[in-house]
Amino acid sequence: xxxxxxxxxxxxxxxxxxxxxxxxxxxxxxxxxxxxxxxxxxxxxxxxxxxxxxxxxxxxxxxxxxxxxxxxxxxxxxxxxxxxxxxxxxxxxxxxxxxxxxxxxxxxxxxxxxxxxxxxxxxxxxxxxxxxxxxxxxxxxxxxxxxxxxxxxxxxxxxxxxxxxxxxxxxxxxxxxxxxxxxxxxxxxxxxxxxxxxxxxxxxxxxxxxxxxxxxxxxxxxxxxxxxxxxxxxxxxxxxxxxxxxxxxxxxxxxxxxxxxxxxxxxxxxxxxxxxxxxxxxxxxxxxxxxxxxxxxxxxxxxxxxxxxxxxxxxxxxxxxxxxxxxxxxxxxxxxxxxxxxxxxxxxxxxxxxxxxxxxxxxxxxxxxxxxxxxxxxxxxxxxxxxxxxxxxxxxxxxxxxxxxxxxxxx
Amino acid sequence: xxxxxxxxxxxxxxxxxxxxxxxxxxxxxxxxxxxxxxxxxxxxxxxxxxxxxxxxxxxxxxxxxxxxxxxxxxxxxxxxxxxxxxxxxxxxxxxxxxxxxxxxxxxxxxxxxxxxxxxxxxxxxxxxxxxxxxxxxxxxxxxxxxxxxxxxxxxxxxxxxxxxxxxxxxxxxxxxxxxxxxxxxxxxxxxxxxxxxxxxxxxxxxxxxxxxxxxxxxxxxxxxxxxxxxxxxxxxxxxxxxxxxxxxxxxxxxxxxxxxxxxxxxxxxxxxxxxxxxxxxxxxxxxxxxxxxxxxxxxxxxxxxxxxxxxxxxxxxxxxxxxxxxxxxxxxxxxxxxxxxxxxxxxxxxxxxxxxxxxxxxxxxxxxxxxxxxxxxxxxxxxxxxxxxxxxxxxxxxxxxxxxxxxxxxxxxxxxxxxxxxxxxxxxxxxxxxxxxxxxxxxxxxxxxxxxxxxxxxxxx
Numbered sequence: 001x002x003x004x005x006x007x008x009x010x011x012x013x014x015x016x017x018x019x020x021x022x023x024x025x026x027x028x029x030x031x032x033x034x035x036x037x038x039x040x041x042x043x044x045x046x047x048x049x050x051x052x053x054x055x056x057x058x059x060x061x062x063x064x065x066x067x068x069x070x071x072x073x074x075x076x077x078x079x080x081x082x083x084x085x086x087x088x089x090x091x092x093x094x095x096x097x098x099x100x101x102x103x104x105x106x107x108x109x110x111x112x113x114x115x116x117x118x119x120x121x122x123x124x125x126x127x128x129x130x131x132x133x134x135x136x137x138x139x140x141x142x143x144x145x146x147x148x149x150x151x152x153x154x155x156x157x158x159x160x161x162x163x164x165x166x167x168x169x170x171x172x173x174x175x176x177x178x179x180x181x182x183x184x185x186x187x188x189x190x191x192x193x194x195x196x197x198x199x200x201x202x203x204x205x206x207x208x209x210x211x212x213x214x215x216x217x218x219x220x221x222x223x224x225x226x227x228x229x230x231x232x233x234x235x236x237x238x239x240x241x242x243x244x245x246x247x248x249x250x251x252x253x254x255x256x257x258x259x260x261x262x263x264x265x266x267x268x269x270x271x272x273x274x275x276x277x278x279x280x281x282x283x284x285x286x287x288x289x290x291x292x293x294x295x296x297x298x299x300x301x302x303x304x305x306x307x308x309x310x311x312x313x314x315x316x317x318x319x320x321x322x323x324x325x326x327x328x329x330x331x332x333x334x335x336x337x338x339x340x341x342x343x344x345x346x347x348x349x350x351x352x353x354x355x356x357x358x359x360x361x362x363x364x365x366x367x368x369x370x371x372x373x374x375x376x377x378x379x380x381x382x383x384x385x386x387x388x389x390x391x392x393x394x395x396x397x398x399x400x401x402x403x404x405x406x407x408x409x410x411x
Numbered sequence: 412x413x414x415x416x417x418x419x420x421x422x423x424x425x426x427x428x429x430x431x432x433x434x435x436x437x438x439x440x441x442x443x444x445x446x447x448x449x450x451x452x453x454x455x456x457x458x459x460x461x462x463x464x465x466x467x468x469x470x471x472x473x474x475x476x477x478x479x480x481x482x483x484x485x486x487x488x489x490x491x492x493x494x495x496x497x498x499x500x501x502x503x504x505x506x507x508x509x510x511x512x513x514x515x516x517x518x519x520x521x522x523x524x525x526x527x528x529x530x531x532x533x534x535x536x537x538x539x540x541x542x543x544x545x546x547x548x549x550x551x552x553x554x555x556x557x558x559x560x561x562x563x564x565x566x567x568x569x570x571x572x573x574x575x576x577x578x579x580x581x582x583x584x585x586x587x588x589x590x591x592x593x594x595x596x597x598x599x600x601x602x603x604x605x606x607x608x609x610x611x612x613x614x615x616x617x618x619x620x621x622x623x624x625x626x627x628x629x630x631x632x633x634x635x636x637x638x639x640x641x642x643x644x645x646x647x648x649x650x651x652x653x654x655x656x657x658x659x660x661x662x663x664x665x666x667x668x669x670x671x672x673x674x675x676x677x678x679x680x681x682x683x684x685x686x687x688x689x690x691x692x693x694x695x696x697x698x699x700x701x702x703x704x705x706x707x708x709x710x711x712x713x714x715x716x717x718x719x720x721x722x723x724x725x726x727x728x729x730x731x732x733x734x735x736x737x738x739x740x741x742x743x744x745x746x747x748x749x750x751x752x753x754x755x756x757x758x759x760x761x762x763x764x765x766x767x768x769x770x771x772x773x774x775x776x777x778x779x780x781x782x783x784x785x786x787x788x789x790x791x792x793x794x795x796x797x798x799x800x801x802x803x804x805x806x807x808x809x810x811x812x813x814x815x816x817x818x819x820x821x822x823x824x825x826x827x828x829x830x831x832x833x834x835x836x837x838x839x840x841x842x843x844x845x846x847x848x849x850x851x852x853x854x855x856x857x858x859x860x861x862x863x864x865x866x867x868x869x870x871x872x
Contacts, residue, residue, distance in 0.1 A: 121538040135603060140792050164781050166791045183782045183807045185814055191858045194849040195813055195865060201845065202867035204804045212810035326481065 038309045039344065039385040040260045042298060043144060043169060043268040044291070046316035047124060048275030051330050052337025053322060053368060054284055055092065056106050056350060060085030063357035067322050086350045091288035094296060098341055105347030105409070107338040107377050109355050111318060111370035118332035120275070123317030128169035130375060132400040141172030143378075144268060146397050148174035150388055151265070159266040160259055162252050170268050177264075181251040185216040249294040257301025260310060274316060277329040295341045308343035311381060311410065319368050322357055335368030338377055344385070346411050351377075372404070379403050384410035413437075413733055417839040422740070422872045423698060423730065424520030426752025429828075429836045431518050437730045443519035444559050444723065450517040451555070454509040454761070457502065459552035459574070462545055467641035469495055469541045499544040504772040506547040507787060508764045511776070514751035515759055525558040525726065526550065527747065528697055533569040533613065534795035535578040536788055542577060542642065546788040549574045559723030562690065562715070563681035570609055570677060571670075573642045579605040579793060586634040586652025601652075606630035608793050614680040616689030625658050632656040632676055635668050646670040659683070687715035694729060696798045700741050704734035740841070740871040743800040746783035749812060750776065753820070753864045756837035763823045775819050782811035812870065817861030830859025841868050 057079055058064050059071035071087050072078030079087040080096060086108070088099070098104035113133060114126045126134055130143025148154045149172075156175040161167040164180045187195070192213065199205040249271055256267040271294065273287040291314060299307055319336025335355070340347060355361050355369035363369040379393040379401060394401050416433035419440060420426060427433070434440045472495065475488040514523050530550040537543040553572050557565040569575055576582055584602035585592050592600060606629035610621050635651030638644065648668045655665030661679060664672040680686060691711030695703035707729075714728035715721075729735050744752060754764075767775065777787050784803060785796060797803075821827060830850040834842045846866045853859035863869060 119539070135601075140794065164778075164786075166786060166789070168791065171791070178805060179807050180782055182778070183810050183814070185810050187814070187817060188854065188858060190852070190854050191817060191862065194852060194858070194862050198843075198845050198849050198862055198866040198868075201843070202871075204801070205809060205867045205870070208804050208806050208809040209813070212806035212813075215806055216810065 037387075039265065040302075040306065040310040041266050041381070041385055042256060042260075042310065042312040042342075043266075044294065044312065044314040044339075045124070045128070045167070045169065045268065045270040046274050046287075046291070046314050047165075047270050047272045048120065048287075048316070049123070049318045049320055049332055050274040050287075050316040050336060051276055051280065051284060051320040052108060052316075052335070053319065054280065054330070055089045055288065055337055055339075056082070056108060057087045057089070058085060058108070058354065058357065059087050061354070061357045063359075063361075067357060068324060082350060085354075089284070089288055091285035092292050094292045095341070098295070098299070099348060102348040103341055103343055103345055105340045105345055106350045107340070107372070107374070107407075108350055108352040109335045109368055109371045110338050110352060110374040110377065111335050112374055114318065115334065116364075118318060118334075120317060120332075125168065127315060127317045127374075128167070130169075130378075130398045140168075142167070142169035143375075143397050144169045144266060145172030145174050145176065147382055147386065147388065148172075148176065148266065150392060150396075151386060155263070157259075157263045160256065160264050160268075162256055162267055162269040163248075165270045165272075167268050167270065170266075179215055179255065181248075181255050183212075183216075185212060249290045250297045253294040253297035254301050257298050260298075260302050261306055271314075276320070277325065277327065277331060279328040280324075280330060281328065283329070291339070299341075299343075311340065311342040311344045311385060313378065313381065314339040315374055315378070321366050322362050322368055323366070333367035334363045335370035336374075338374055340377075340409065344410050346408055351407055373401060375401050376404050377407060377409065380406050381409050413736055414730075415736060417841070418736060420520065421839075421841070422735075422742075423524060425514045425517065425523055425748075426520075426755045427837060427839050428515075428755045428758060430516075430758050431520075437727075440521050440730060441723070441727050444522055444525075444726070446519065448519075448522065448555070450513045450519065450522075451551075453516070454512040456506045456509050456551045457548045459545070459548040459572075462548035463641050463643065465495065465499055465541060465544075470641050496541055499541050501769045503544040503547065503788065504767075504769040504777070505765075507772060507776060508767060510547070510747075511751050511754055512761050512764050515755045515764075516761065521726075522555075522558065523751075524698075525722075526555045528694070529558055529565065529722075530554045531795040532693065533565070533575070534790045534793050535569070535572065535575040536790060537574065537577060542574070543788075545574050545642075557722075559726065560721075561681075562686075562720035562722055563678045565722070566613060566677050566681045567674060570605070570613065571636060571644055571673070573638045573644050576605070576636060576638050576644065577642070579608055581605040581633060582637040584630060584634055584637075585650045586631060588654075589634060589652055590649040591647070601627075601630050601634065603627065603630040605636075606633055609677070609680065612794055614689070615683060615685040616692075619683075619685040619689065621659060628656040629658050629676065632658065632663055633673060636670065636673055681720055684712070684716060687712040687720070691715060691725070693798070694725065695735075698729060698742075699735050700738045701799055704738065707732050707734040741800065742872045743803045744870055744872055745796055745803065746780045746785035746808075746812075747787075749783065749870060750780060750815070753816060753837075753869075754823070756833070756864070756869075757820055757824060757828070757860070759820075759823050775822060779811055779815040779819065782807060783815070784808045784811075813861065813865040816864035817857055820860055820864070821857040827856045827860050830856060830863060833860055834863055837863050838866070838868050843868050 053068065057071045059073060073081045073087045078090050080093060081087050095104050112126050114123050122134060128142045148159055151158065154174060156177045159170055159176040161170045161176055161178045162180065164182065170176050195209060199209050252269050271290050276283045295312055298312060302310055315338050316336050318332060318334055320330035320333040325331050353371040355371050359365050361369060375398040379398055380403065382388045383390060383393060390403055394403055414437050416435065417427060420433050469492060472488040472492040476485045479485055517523055533554065535549060536546045549572060553568045557568060580602045585600060587600045603626055607626050610619065610626060611617050615621055631652040635646050635648060637647050637650055651668030655662050658676050663676050691708045694711060695707050710732050711725055711728050715725050718724040780787055830853055834847055834850045846863055846868055849862040850859045853862055
């Protein structure tokens with residue numbers, strides 16, 4: 001080993017140094033005590049830094065009103081009281097039935113180990129890498145990819161990165177599948193047959209095309225059209241917009257839901273638009289609407305027994321300042337909020353040690369103080385859903401993490 | 412086998428063209444690199460020096476906003492800055508069009524291939540705000556003029572480029588015992604990012620003969636290298652870690668901190684045999700095959716060492732080697748190459764590309780290329796695009812190529828050629844009976860053209 005630390009071959013290295021060679025999941029088929037079984041996990045990256053203090057409002061904290069004004073729980077269309085201390089942003093009202101059924105939960109005052117610089121770029125990189133710091137440079141494999149390396153019989157179909165954004169969280173040596181609803185094919189029936197023909201003598205092309213046609217066809221709208229190029233372009237546009245701002249996420253969620261009903265166990269996608277520096281009473285509801293649509297679309301698509309095996313987690317790179325800024329928004333902060341949903345979840349709770357909002361209780365006298373590493377919640381979730389041992393989680397999935405006590409997230 | 416005109420354009424050029432003749436010899440190909448870069452003059456892309464003026468203006472407006480928050484001047488400056496950012500975003504879309512116009516109309520296609528290859532080797536981009544638009548100006552100023560020069564000159568021009576310093580966090584790296592660190596404050600200590608990538612990606616390669624200690628020592632040696640306004644290389648003695656540093660058993664510095672020590676270590680790394688092998692291997696993989704003939708790699712590495720890393724000479728060694736021509740066509744065009752060579756085969760008129768507004772550039776080019784797996788000028792990491800072909804032959808990538816090939820050419824060029832003759836234009840001697848059949852059987856011109864372009868015969872090099 002000429003290099004003592006190389007994050008790109010991180011897992012191989014830790015396997016070589018930390019455990020015996022035979023335990024390396026890259027070299028031998030692993031058999032873990034618990035199989036991945038039937039459980040499903042959907043990870044949503046909320047890019048831009050979600051303002052957790054606005055989404056789940058700690059109106060019971062005596063310092064809240066001075067920072068944020070009236071939480072709005074007396075307004076019939078305003079925030080909804082959750083537990084006498086926290087209130088839910090009105091834009092998430094569509095999720096209330098889930099909350100009442102114990103299928104929606106939150107972890108407040110969480111963060112990655114990222115501090116002080118408050119850059120989206122670094123913050124997201126750390127969140128997706130799952131590491132304690134980036135002093136070794138940027139990571140090129142994500143924690144969710146490392147999870148796959150520990151799942152027996154994981155194939156490319158096991159995990160899907162969905163949408164157009166790069167998703168470092170799923171990047172790495174374990175094979176994953178990638179699809180964006182915008183990539184759905186729309187071709188004349190004859191072009192489909194001829195495309196098969198021209199690729200027939202090139203097996204890798206041929207196999208990729210067959211899969212692409214299969215995936216495109218399986219999500220509802222058929223591949224075959226009678227279209228002209230103009231029609232095809234228009235169809236591609238429709239996939240993008242369909243009149244409503246929320247439909248990209250709906251398309252993604254529907255696609256994921258259909259895959260989860262088959263062989264897929266893990267999926268990741270991102271929702272942008274959380275960087276609410278200006279006028280956030282107008283901008284935040286838009287992003288929350290897309291999050292809530294995505295969760296509800298997932299629920300209605302997977303439906304029934306599969307939903308009861310499913311957990312959705314939405315995480316963000318950091319929270320925002322405790323105070324509202326001069327332009328009606330909030331700036332990059334530290335402690336934030338994790339959103340969880342799903343039939344497998346033991347929800348109906350706002351979890352976490354509340355640090356308080358007095359100036360002295362704030363991080364750097366400006367941000368919500370993080371009281372727990374967001375990776376600890378993710379780690380316990382992975383432990384419950386996929387049977388990953390805590391030692392694996394603390395050394396290989398989230399190296400250097402202290403998992404702490406089990407918050408009991410799963411039914 | 413040695414030299415074949417059509418393969419020359421397909422494997423080492425921008426693809427076959429109905430307008431431009433294939434080269435007649437290796438000498439002609441190499442000679443084209445020595446001629447003036449006329450295609451760059453015809454389709455200009457902003458230099459980094461001009462781009463810095465945008466940065467300077469942006470910084471001036473930021474200052475104005477901060478000077479007297481809430482004042483009319485401050486509010487106006489916010490608006491002006493938004494306009495400035497928008498203009499840069501539009502310009503960036505235009506530069507993609509210029510890259511493609513060059514690809515379609517150049518008679519020195521090897522220059523385009525080498526420029527994009529080295530730009531990917533030295534991947535850098537801005538991480539926030541206006542600087543996110545700087546990748547093409549960086550390519551234009553730091554890379555393109557140096558593709559036939561000494562590798563060490565390109566290494567210095569890129570590693571010590573303000574965009575790379577920004578991209579790999581070098582401006583955050585401060586010697587733990589430097590005068591600046593001893594003064595206290597919130598500034599962080601050493602950041603190893605640039606040092607690590609120089610060793611791992613830019614020079615010796617991931618399997619190269621270096622240790623974590625070398626990374627650390629190089630990072631200490633690099634302290635002092637930072638950016639000043641407006642995004643200009645600056646050497647700050649007060650950031651530099653005092654004392655000498657040892658990288659690969661050679662000691663640098665020790666006296667008064669000076670950028671000369673940084674330049675010296677970079678030149679030594681450029682001349683290292685492991686760097687020669689790493690670059691030889693990467694060029695052979697990029698241009699010939701994922702698993703290139705070891706004799707080809709040996710020949711390139713030897714030429715590199717013999718010439719002190721003369722990239723023109725190494726390129727000549729590549730084109731002069733039989734293995735570069737004998738290898739079966741297994742490589743797959745990366746997305747930009749695929750789109751560019753399709754447009755070259757169609758001879759899409761320059762106006763058809765230049766007249767696209769930003770929205771159309773996104774719709775017809777940037778969006779589809781992203782689905783093919785290349786998010787234009789937003790690299791996932793400093794290691795740039797994958798070289799392995801399997802990365803491109805994935806379901807989504809193949810679907811995106813097929814859909815683009817069938818639907819976009821018609822939009823760019825209402826009068827498409829006859830698919831039956833286009834087979835010959837686009838594929839030359841590499842056409843297959845299946846593609847011929849498809850071009851004849853297609854029920855529309857756009858289907859026929861698209862099927863030719865989507866065929867493995869067109870996509871493989």
